[in-house]
Amino acid sequence: MEGPVRVRFAPSPTGALHIGGAHTALFNWLWARHTGGQFILRIEDTDLQRSTKEFEETILAGMNWLGLDWDEGPDIGGPCLFYRQSERQDLYREHANRLLETGMAYREGEAVIFRVPQGVEISFDDVVYGRVNVMSETLKDIVLMKSDGMPTYNYAVVVDDATMGINMVIRGEDHISNTPKQLLLYDALGFGRPNFGHLPMILGTDKKKLSKRHGATSVYEYRDMGYLPDAVFNFLALLGWCPRDGREVFSREEAAKLFEIQRVTKRAAVFDIDKLNFINQEHVKALPKMERLEMTLPFWKDISMPVDCHSPAYLADALELMEGRGQTLKRMAEFSDYFLSFDVVKNRYDGSALDEAKKPVLRRFYKELLEIDPWKAEAMEALARNWGETEGIALKEIAMPLRYMLTGGKVSPGIFHVAELLGREELKCRLAHYGMA
RNA sequence: GGUCCCAUCGUCUAGUGGCCCAGGACACCGCCCUUUCAAGGCGGCGGCACGGGUUCGAAUCCCGUUGGGACCGCCA
Numbered sequence: 223m224e225g226p227v228r229v230r231f232a233p234s235p236t237g238a239l240h241i242g243g244a245h246t247a248l249f250n251w252l253w254a255r256h257t258g259g260q261f262i263l264r265i266e267d268t269d270l271q272r273s274t275k276e277f278e279e280t281i282l283a284g285m286n287w288l289g290l291d292w293d294e295g296p297d298i299g300g301p302c303l304f305y306r307q308s309e310r311q312d313l314y315r316e317h318a319n320r321l322l323e324t325g326m327a328y329r330e331g332e333a334v335i336f337r338v339p340q341g342v343e344i345s346f347d348d349v350v351y352g353r354v355n356v357m358s359e360t361l362k363d364i365v366l367m368k369s370d371g372m373p374t375y376n377y378a379v380v381v382d383d384a385t386m387g388i389n390m391v392i393r394g395e396d397h398i399s400n401t402p403k404q405l406l407l408y409d410a411l412g413f414g415r416p417n418f419g420h421l422p423m424i425l426g427t428d429k430k431k432l433s434k435r436h437g438a439t440s441v442y443e444y445r446d447m448g449y450l451p452d453a454v455f456n457f458l459a460l461l462g463w464c465p466r467d468g469r470e471v472f473s474r475e476e477a478a479k480l481f482e483i484q485r486v487t488k489r490a491a492v493f494d495i496d497k498l499n500f501i502n503q504e505h506v507k508a509l510p511k512m513e514r515l516e517m518t519l520p521f522w523k524d525i526s527m528p529v530d531c532h533s534p535a536y537l538a539d540a541l542e543l544m545e546g547r548g549q550t551l552k553r554m555a556e557f558s559d560y561f562l563s564f565d566v567v568k569n570r571y572d573g574s575a576l577d578e579a580k581k582p583v584l585r586r587f588y589k590e591l592l593e594i595d596p597w598k599a600e601a602m603e604a605l606a607r608n609w610g611e612t613e614g615i616a617l618k619e620i621a622m623p624l625r626y627m628l629t630g631g632k633v634s635p636g637i638f639h640v641a642e643l644l645g646r647e648e649l650k651c652r653l654a655h656y657g658m659a
Numbered sequence: 660g661g662u663c664c665c666a667u668c669g670u671c672u673a674g675u676g677g678c679c680c681a682g683g684a685c686a687c688c689g690c691c692c693u694u695u696c697a698a699g700g701c702g703g704c705g706g707c708a709c710g711g712g713u714u715c716g717a718a719u720c721c722c723g724u725u726g727g728g729a730c731c732g733c734c735a
Contacts, residue, residue: 272734369733374732376735402663468672471684491670496686617693
């Protein structure tokens with residue numbers, strides 16, 4: 223089939239958009255965008271029992287979150303008019319009747335079943351797996367229409383892909399053994415065959431197909447854990463593919479430009495959360511300052527931080543100091559709580575670790591620190607170093623107690639930078655609480 | 660059980676007969692920086708599943724073995 227590439231993602235609305243589905247949708251999107259073709263979204267809701275409108279909505283929302291926009295679909299329509307299988311019933315019935323009339327299919331009960339011919343070698347060239355051959359006698363007859371009047375997956379997918387002009391079918395490798403059956407139907411119905419490209423499966427760390435047993439499987443769970451959509455996209459794109467130049471951190475646009483379906487790998491890939499964390503951190507660091515703030519705000523709110531008590535500029539500065547520490551927005555929000563609230567610091571640190579014997583000398587230093595001018599981290603550090611030298615105190619002896627009093631913990635960005643951002647008044651307040659100012 | 664698919668460091672991968680006694684990234688470990696690491700810099704560990712071929716030469720081609728996986732539903 224010639225013409226522009228037309229690919230599709232065809233989820234069934236029986237659950238949220240999970241990682242495996244997102245991966246398939248992503249590769250279809252990449253190929254459509256890379257070739258300048260069309261990406262079509264079709265809802266396979268022939269399972270009357272399990273399909274719901276709510277799931278359909280969450281799947282679309284999940285794709286939007288990942289930035290996978292489609293050119294035709296149930297919500298925006300398109301030249302095919304109907305993008306839900308439940309709306310395309312006439313088509314399935316009509317083509318099934320054709321098969322019935324020519325004797326290629328028969329009735330059993332209310333169902334329509336395709337008679338698989340014997341002795342036929344079915345083969346196709348998969349863009350990623352290469353040539354696949356199967357003898358037709360290894361196949362059982364194929365149910366086309368179920369007794370409830372709905373088409374089966376293997377049948378509906380053929381009628382839909384053919385009538386919607388899909389010329390490239392990109393889907394999970396678990397469908398590779400369905401392909402010969404579908405090919406038989408393409409031929410019987412007189413439809414031209416599309417090209418096929420199967421994608422490697424995504425496995426859990428136990429090497430089993432990714433499922434709910436492995437924890438988070440819905441893309442929304444990743445959003446809620448503080449992963450950026452661009453990072454999840456980037457990470458998923460790396461499962462089964464990598465750009466020629468070997469770069470591993472890239473944007474959606476770069477991926478679309480560099481993507482080559484011929485370079486997709488065959489081996490199933492394990493979902494490695496460590497790598498996702500790394501990719502996410504890189505994307506968090508690359509985010510424009512105010513955008514990073516925008517993305518982090520919800521996570522601060524989740525842990526009841528008084529975000530409205532601070533200026534956006536201040537909060538954005540705080541995140542900049544964090545330099546992506548924590549890897550996810552959620553953890554970054556947690557690790558930086560002391561910029562927003564002194565209460566959390568007080569709860570974490572009661573001041574008991576302060577060495578009584580050293581308090582007097584520290585008090586003198588902090589007094590001088592609070593009067594420093596200009597109020598700059600560099601000046602503070604210089605002061606601390608001079609002080610340490612003349613008083614015979616290691617910088618550490620000065621910095622660590624300060625870190626505890628300002629942040630409530632032992633880990634933070636450079637403590638004088640923290641102090642600078644917190645401001646003179648806030649610093650005075652925090653030190654005073656611990657009796658050090 | 661039948662059919663199909665897969666097989667490079669722990670993980671993601673580069674590699675399509677000589678450039679590979681196998682390269683990168685994450686993780687891990689170590690060192691450095693140093694006021695801490697959850698930041699940064701540098702380095703290290705670690706792999707072609709096995710056995711036969713083919714070839715002057717194989718991670719790359721062929722066969723077999725083993726090990727994984729998928730499908731075999733009037734689910735998709």
